[in-house]
Amino acid sequence: MPQIDRRFLLNAFALSGAAALAPRALSPAAAEPSGAAGGRPPAPRFGFDDVVKRARDLAAAPYDAAMPKLPEALNRLDFDAYRDIRFKPEKSPITSGPYRLQLFHPGFIYKRPVVVNTIRDGIATPIPFSTSLFDYGRAKFEKNLPVNLGFAGFRLHYPLNSPHGQDELVSFLGATYFRFLGRGQSYGLSARGLAVNTGGDDEEFPYFREFWIETSAKQPEKATIFALLDSASVTGAYQFELTPGDESVMEVAATIFPRRDNVKFGLAPLTSMFFLGEDRNSGKPSDDWRPELHDSDGLLMHTATGEWIWRPLRAPRVMAMSTFPQDHIKGFGLVQRDRNFDHYQDLELLYEIRPTYFVEPHGDWGEGRIELLELATKDETADNIVAYWTPTTPPPSGKPFSYSYRIRALLEAADLSPAGRVVNTWKTWPKALGSNETVDVGSRRFIVDFAGGDLAFYAQDPSTVQINASASLGKVTRTILMPNPHIKGFRAFVDVQVEPGQSTNISAFLHAGPKKLTETWLEPWIAE
Structure with a gap:
């Protein structure tokens, strides 16, 4: 199974120094609205229902695996050359309110262009690609880049750590991966939109093919992001509502359209890295001088009966899948519990302030289990930990379902469990x-x-x-x-x-x- 190279993701994430869906349980997808009262047509405001319709239409069509071909010059970019391409902050398509938007350039390992839209006054407008948006540094191209190139992803900046600063708050880059931060935190683990057949030879990595970003003067602290998911086995509509703070919170709502039967869907998947912990015998021997190397050191589960279960992470010599039957789950997360700098001794990677992500389902997700995949790894550059919840009975094709949940980005996770x-x-x-x-x-x-x-x-x-x-x-x-x-x-x-x-x-x-x-x-x- 492919591993995501964290060195590439980490540095790509740090290249520079709507109608709300009510929380609901795993359930059949709701019907589309029939229109405004009294027969008057609804106001033409873009929202989640529009993304749901696109996902439904996409699921009814044959899956198109073809990917637009990038110019060869972008395919040949190595890590250092790609890292040298930087978005110009003054070119942000969002200029009012506290948020600023930056785009990621396609190229290197990010070969699938995505469409990024902004929503203003209810109207969705695509952001056109232009080389004028980027500083290319040492990267030089013999031919002009096409005007319909698209983007690899995006990130939002916000005055998170200082009233007058612009800190990176959230990034969407690659497949359905996204990361976000609370105050005083440094990027570590990632969340994903959906996991498909994880741990098997037929694993898929769905991708977000289009995004819509909305900020509002009425709620300036909140950003709403809509996303359209696609893959051979599934399409989906997503709504992300992000509220930054000491503990930043991402509210996620999704409507999923399975294209195939007997597909194992992993809901609210989290991806992290664990290479060395306090028990250095738990993983592969290492000559690294740093005592511990991990983004997360445990899986924490909150069961339907109120029990809290702590499962320490490990780096096994061979791939290991652990299964925890968890019907009506109350919560789970990958936790960075060790906050002692002396245990890491890394002045650059700041493992001691990497966030915990804790998932709290809205409503009852029903019968299912948490799966924890732990992969062997030779060092700390690859994400080798995946955790998610999967339903006991795979949803059948042609039967859309909806669910929602909250992800909390924490430094101090003591409030999750009142017990020792x-x-x-x-x-x-x-x-x-x-x-x-x-x-x-x-x-x-x-x-x-x-x-x-x-x-x-x-x-x-x-x-x-x-x-x-x-x-x-x-x-x-x-x-x-x-x-x-x-x-x-x-x-x-x-x-x-x-x-x-x-x-x-x-x-x-x-x-x-x-x-x-x-x-x-x-x-x-x-x-x-």
């Missing part, structure tokens, strides 16, 4: 250092730090706290729990034994009598 949280995970041999204990074949010790919630209160009398640990296969041979004053919480030791070559899922949480004090830590392990 996992802050560290390690594994080692199940014996004391220097001990003569015999280690049984297929045995391992997992060490988990819990902090936050009410743990500081209960740490005053550690005898009131117990650990509940289990393994899906094999057995838990020993547990040890001790207070950890350095984190105002507890350190748990869980010894597990399974037959060599077999895999098990180990879970643990802390409780005081019937009261659960922490989220549930969940760790897969294959005994060697």
Whole structure:
């Protein structure tokens, strides 16, 4: 399965130094409006219903896989030459209000042109391509570029970190990838519009073929983006409403038109990178001097019963797919929990301020599961983590469905769960250092730090706290729990034994009598 090269995406994202759809659950798509009351025609305002109609019409036509051919000079651009092409900020098609729009030039790995429109007073107008919009730096072309070239994507700037600044707030570039930031954050993981057959040999990467961008004087802090999705298996209409702040929020609504049966759709997919964590034995050995390398260090799930589950991420030696049955899911996200600079020591990439993205469905999405795909990777330049929710029963072709959700871009994710949280995970041999204990074949010790919630209160009398640990296969041979004053919480030791070559899922949480004090830590392990 192809991996998205993050070095290209990261630097391409940083080349310079409507009718609202009400939140609704996964459901059959609503019928189109019949018109204004009293028979009067509706005002000609472009909105989400127009994109839905285009997606419906597109689904009724045969899929056209042909891609407009770029001039060979653009196809030959290498990374450095492409990075040298910069949009001129003073050419922004949006000049009123706090937002400014910049376009990405096609070329290099971004070979599929897209149409970008602005909406003003309800009227959608395409932005024409012009070389005058760009500073080409060292890039020189023998022939003039065509006037109908189109763009690779776009980004919006906004005074996010300073009242008088213009910071990059959100970018749409490549397939259906997009990223957005809250205050004080630096780009890390990405979101996607839709995942299709992820993890299989027939995986598709749908793309947004057209965008419409609207800002309003009535709500100057909000930007609305409409997008038309297309691929061999599906078309779709999307509405993104972005509100920036300390915690920026993206409200997403979509109507999907499946073209084929038995397609696995991944809703609200998130894509990230994990190469090295605190347990350096969890992934591929590295000689890198930096202690940790990751955009996200865990998958956090909020279940229908109110339970919070923490699954640490890893960089496996071979591709691994983990499945978590989650009917009526309340939320999930890829979380960057470790905010300590000393754990990264990278002055340029700023891993400690990369955002958490947490997805909260609107309404009941029904029966389904969360899937977590972890890919092997040789370094930190490739996104190797994908997480999404997929319905138990694949939607049939010809039956459109709608759903909506919220994505929160966070730095401090403590408010997501009121309970104690996992802050560290390690594994080692199940014996004391220097001990003569015999280690049984297929045995391992997992060490988990819990902090936050009410743990500081209960740490005053550690005898009131117990650990509940289990393994899906094999057995838990020993547990040890001790207070950890350095984190105002507890350190748990869980010894597990399974037959060599077999895999098990180990879970643990802390409780005081019937009261659960922490989220549930969940760790897969294959005994060697």
